[in-house]
Amino acid sequence: xxxxxxxxxxxxxxxxxxxxxxxxxxxxxxxxQDPGTGAFTxxxxxxxxxxxxxxxxxxxxxxxxxxxxxxxSSIAIPLAYFTTRFNFGGALVIxxxxxxxxxxxxxxxxxxxQLLFGSNGSVNLLLDEYFGFTVPFMxxxxxxxxxxxxxYFPFILxxxxxxxxxxxxxxxxxxxxxGSSGMRLFRRIVFPLAMPGYVAGASLVFLKVFxxxxxPLLLNVNKMLAPQAYLRISSIGITDPMxxxxxxxxxxxxxxxxxxxxxxxxxxxxxxxxxxxxxLLKRDLRPWEKVGAYSVIFLILALVLAPHIGxxxxxxxxxxxxxxxxxxxxxxxxxxxxxxxxxxxxNTLLYAGLAASIDVILGTAIAYIVWRTGxxxxxxxxxxxxAGLAVPGVVLGIGYLRVFHGVEVPFSDQPLASWWVIxxxxxxxxxxxxxxxxxxxxxxxxxxxxxxxxxxxxxxxSRTVWRIVVPLMSGGILAGFVTSFxxxxxxxxxxxxxxxxxxxxxxxxxxxxxxxxxAGRGPGAALGMIAVVIVGxxxxxxxxxxxxxxxxxxxxxxVAEVGTTxx
Amino acid sequence: MDLKSVTVQLRNVGLxxxxxxxxxxxxxxxxxxxxxxxxxPSGSGKSTLLRLIAGFGPTPxxxxxxxxxxxxxxPPWKRNVGMVFQNYALWPHMSVQRNVAxxxxxxxxxxxxxxxxxxxxxxxxxxxxxxxxxxxxxxxxQQQRVALARTIxxxxxVLLLDEPLSNLDANLRIRMRSEIRELQRRLGITxxxxxxxxxxANTVADRMAVLNDGILQ
Numbered sequence: 001x002x003x004x005x006x007x008x009x010x011x012x013x014x015x016x017x018x019x020x021x022x023x024x025x026x027x028x029x030x031x032x033q034d035p036g037t038g039a040f041t042x043x044x045x046x047x048x049x050x051x052x053x054x055x056x057x058x059x060x061x062x063x064x065x066x067x068x069x070x071x072x073s074s075i076a077i078p079l080a081y082f083t084t085r086f087n088f089g090g091a092l093v094i095x096x097x098x099x100x101x102x103x104x105x106x107x108x109x110x111x112x113x114q115l116l117f118g119s120n121g122s123v124n125l126l127l128d129e130y131f132g133f134t135v136p137f138m139x140x141x142x143x144x145x146x147x148x149x150x151x152y153f154p155f156i157l158x159x160x161x162x163x164x165x166x167x168x169x170x171x172x173x174x175x176x177x178x179g180s181s182g183m184r185l186f187r188r189i190v191f192p193l194a195m196p197g198y199v200a201g202a203s204l205v206f207l208k209v210f211x212x213x214x215x216p217l218l219l220n221v222n223k224m225l226a227p228q229a230y231l232r233i234s235s236i237g238i239t240d241p242m243x244x245x246x247x248x249x250x251x252x253x254x255x256x257x258x259x260x261x262x263x264x265x266x267x268x269x270x271x272x273x274x275x276x277x278x279x280l281l282k283r284d285l286r287p288w289e290k291v292g293a294y295s296v297i298f299l300i301l302a303l304v305l306a307p308h309i310g311x312x313x314x315x316x317x318x319x320x321x322x323x324x325x326x327x328x329x330x331x332x333x334x335x336x337x338x339x340x341x342x343x344x345x346x347n348t349l350l351y352a353g354l355a356a357s358i359d360v361i362l363g364t365a366i367a368y369i370v371w372r373t374g375x376x377x378x379x380x381x382x383x384x385x386x387a388g389l390a391v392p393g394v395v396l397g398i399g400y401l402r403v404f405h406g407v408e409v410p411f412s413d414q415p416l417a418s419w420w421v422i423x424x425x426x427x428x429x430x431x432x433x434x435x436x437x438x439x440x441x442x443x444x445x446x447x448x449x450x451x452x453x454x455x456x457x458x459x460x461x462s463r464t465v466w467r468i469v470v471p472l473m474s475g476g477i478l479a480g481f482v483t484s485f486x487x488x489x490x491x492x493x494x495x496x497x498x499x500x501x502x503x504x505x506x507x508x509x510x511x512x513x514x515x516x517x518x519a520g521r522g523p524g525a526a527l528g529m530i531a532v533v534i535v536g537x538x539x540x541x542x543x544x545x546x547x548x549x550x551x552x553x554x555x556x557x558x559v560a561e562v563g564t565t566x567x
Numbered sequence: 568m569d570l571k572s573v574t575v576q577l578r579n580v581g582l583x584x585x586x587x588x589x590x591x592x593x594x595x596x597x598x599x600x601x602x603x604x605x606x607x608p609s610g611s612g613k614s615t616l617l618r619l620i621a622g623f624g625p626t627p628x629x630x631x632x633x634x635x636x637x638x639x640x641x642p643p644w645k646r647n648v649g650m651v652f653q654n655y656a657l658w659p660h661m662s663v664q665r666n667v668a669x670x671x672x673x674x675x676x677x678x679x680x681x682x683x684x685x686x687x688x689x690x691x692x693x694x695x696x697x698x699x700x701x702x703x704x705x706x707x708x709q710q711q712r713v714a715l716a717r718t719i720x721x722x723x724x725v726l727l728l729d730e731p732l733s734n735l736d737a738n739l740r741i742r743m744r745s746e747i748r749e750l751q752r753r754l755g756i757t758x759x760x761x762x763x764x765x766x767x768a769n770t771v772a773d774r775m776a777v778l779n780d781g782i783l784q
Contacts, residue, residue, distance in 0.1 A: 455642075
């Protein structure tokens, strides 16, 4: 037993227990506790379901999440079908379509969407003027559904496209050989085979929409679970049991969605290893099909770009209400943001940078311990870290407020719960699952023999990790860092719960505060554009790093794969 | 390079992966300076036995004596047995020079001595001019020679070669076979060589052990 790695493993376990397991368990516990006596009771849940407001919120959350999956599917499925079924010049366009929505967090574009598609928004004004009717795109729950679907459909698109691309061509060919073709073939053969990918993507979308706090809040839709939890805790305080009941429901549904997502692939991985690549037979488009395909793509492109365009206009617009376009344009909002609110930007860079650093250090350590050592119980590090996916930001925030209430920062008398470092930790815990997967993938590219060769020449485990393993993982680690950074920079749920003063607030909080008032929408949009730029750059660099790593690595893989004859 | 030849002895060595016993009752005496081969088909345990001597895999039963000292429970970095891996295991992010220097740097030798010994080792395998290249820029045969240089530069007590020739084409194999043999004679280092090729074992080895299903034949 090597003691060095075991020590590191214990430290990791402590971190995860202190900042993930205990807060979540505490929240669940409080939900089942009588607020007065502390005894176990179901009375909180009874109160919850007896209150019509909460029943309505529960139903609304289910409805919105479900409908978002439907709408996202109706955008993603045609696109996935186009790329995998046809020799399509627009394949690159579709790939780009899959990325653009993800660089703008849904709550950022929500207000812009309101201005474009709201009952007095640009589109409806035009419709009313020329055709005499309006469409309630953004009324109530519809607004949330629309914004979320546009943002999250890439999850379904990429998973489904990957699934379709992996289908063994011979499965389709044998069906054709037996007389099947067209839609019937698609329904009986292709779609069932692509189901795992679809279910994985769809359950992820459901989970994210169900848990989302920022978008409903910004659209003034409060009768949903996450906003209700936030409002109860922030107005009544951390003793109110309803916030905890809601948290339990959120966590339960998240776990269920994740379980469904993982289950979708169990025993049904239809991926094939095929000469010349897998995937369906591609054919060319007939002219009328081309027109149809391109018009659908154009429509989707317009929808996908709507929040970005809207936000851009809003950030430069002077006054924009009850009009198709802003009345005039100005740089004032950007100037104001840089002059008076630059702390939002600097805080964000600091918090996201720290959180991403923590993520890659933890991710590398966990990856190495799980995959390269024999320490008993090490798999649990992976499981617990990944379980963070099932914890909505709201719940983590409530958990921290409750657990660290009354605890003070060592060596000072500042309450721990309002110290900005706690927010950084929350951000890193929430992003850790993604960073961990990136580090695991990077580690698996490094052949074990490279480490053995170093140990053979006298290097201990820690020297080997430092001199050999980490440098060879560097591409994946860097990509993980950048992705963690970009997503932590715009996280809102845990942020709203944990930010105690404006001076400590990051971008997402600043956007939220500005967007509350009509006058603040301009600067809010300016901040939003800055956030989009940060995330966009992050995503771009992450892709570049991964691509460069992939090119360099083909030579490594030759070295590593040469000769694995068992003896 | 001045290397003292040592004996290698295996006493009652056994190894299991969980419930799966892969090596049983291995007793072996290898003389100092000998070129010894482990021969056997795929799955016979010959590579496992070699890796056991290097310290990779679960802790074995029995004794592994090098120069009379039992190393069976030492971690790999303390054994000072040099291993050349089947896939050469050259680090792609380091040049040939830095690959070969690695073991010396781990022993905290002064930079001038490291430089000197690396040059000498590269001279022995005839690759001095390639010192600044990356492994990916070398041919299979050259990579194998770098792997050799990297191992002999630290002057190990025993040299372990895990099917070093199986990834080379036929002509190169025959040439490298005799080069390795000659090198071993010159250095006088006790060497264990794993192969599944009987002709190869017959040509290069002084003596050999045949393994099948984890048992010495």
